[in-house]
Amino acid sequence: MTGRGGTAPAARPPQRATAPTDAVVLRRSDFRESSRIVTCLTRDQGRVTALAKGAHRADSTFLGRIDFLNELRATFGPDRGGLRLFVRADLVRERRGLRAPRRFLAASHLAQLCEFAMPDERPEPRVFELLVGGLALLERCPDPALAHVLLGLELRHLAAIGALPDLDHCAGCGTPLGEVAFRNEGDLGLYCRRHAGAPRQPIGAGSLALLRELHRLPGREWPQLAATSPARLAAPLPALWLAAATEQRSRLRALFFEQD
Numbered sequence: 001m002t003g004r005g006g007t008a009p010a011a012r013p014p015q016r017a018t019a020p021t022d023a024v025v026l027r028r029s030d031f032r033e034s035s036r037i038v039t040c041l042t043r044d045q046g047r048v049t050a051l052a053k054g055a056h057r058a059d060s061t062f063l064g065r066i067d068f069l070n071e072l073r074a075t076f077g078p079d080r081g082g083l084r085l086f087v088r089a090d091l092v093r094e095r096r097g098l099r100a101p102r103r104f105l106a107a108s109h110l111a112q113l114c115e116f117a118m119p120d121e122r123p124e125p126r127v128f129e130l131l132v133g134g135l136a137l138l139e140r141c142p143d144p145a146l147a148h149v150l151l152g153l154e155l156r157h158l159a160a161i162g163a164l165p166d167l168d169h170c171a172g173c174g175t176p177l178g179e180v181a182f183r184n185e186g187d188l189g190l191y192c193r194r195h196a197g198a199p200r201q202p203i204g205a206g207s208l209a210l211l212r213e214l215h216r217l218p219g220r221e222w223p224q225l226a227a228t229s230p231a232r233l234a235a236p237l238p239a240l241w242l243a244a245a246t247e248q249r250s251r252l253r254a255l256f257f258e259q260d
């Protein structure tokens with residue numbers, strides 16, 4: 001650590017921009033003849049888009065490393081307000097198990113959620129952990145548990161962005177819900193019988209129990225739930241919450257740019 005001897009710590013040491021960081025490759029596109037533009041989610045620098053010069057060349061050190069969902073130690077050039085330079089990529093892990101079609105789909109969905117929650121150049125370590133931990137779970141879990149793991153990851157994501165409704169208490173009065181809960185049209189909370197609007201839209205007790213268990217248990221225990229509770233019935237609720245969260249975010253964004 002620097003900054004000893006009574007001096008105030010520097011706001012942002014210039015070398016920080018180029019320190020290596022853990023990264024997951026999200027996408028890449030060709031740039032001119034031999035280069036590529038790569039977008040990564042990183043632990044320390046948020047989402048980073050950088051130019052990998054010469055990445056197409058046969059002797060490039062980027063070869064086989066900047067593939068979708070690969071985990072890297074990545075070094076980027078400093079941010080000077082334009083496209084950053086991808087200086088170096090060391091491969092930490094490639095998750096070959098995610099190439100199976102259904103796992104690939106689930107992993108792609110998770111990556112998209114995490115990208116949505118990670119702004120450019122601003123670290124969101126919790127979201128990064130969710131992505132890396134989630135990819136590991138999606139690669140390793142047994143086939144019948146894949147949907148449970150994905151639902152669990154969606155709940156974690158909703159919690160990380162502050163969009164997960166209280167699963168245990170009525171959104172109207174705060175009383176514990178027990179096994180019975182209702183949805184209200186145009187509202188994302190769960191409600192007790194007294195605060196359920198007409199017509200009543202009950203939430204299946206099995207669905208609610210599964211979502212609560214997924215929320216409560218650590219990810220490595222999610223696959224055990226596959227034996228007792230089908231994921232299909234519980235899937236529509238997180239879908240509603242995710243759709244609302246995404247729309248809300250993009251509305252904020254639209255508002256922001258209107259004022260620009």
Ligand SMILES: [Zn+2]
Binds near residue numbers: 170171172191192193
């Ligand atoms: Zn209530």
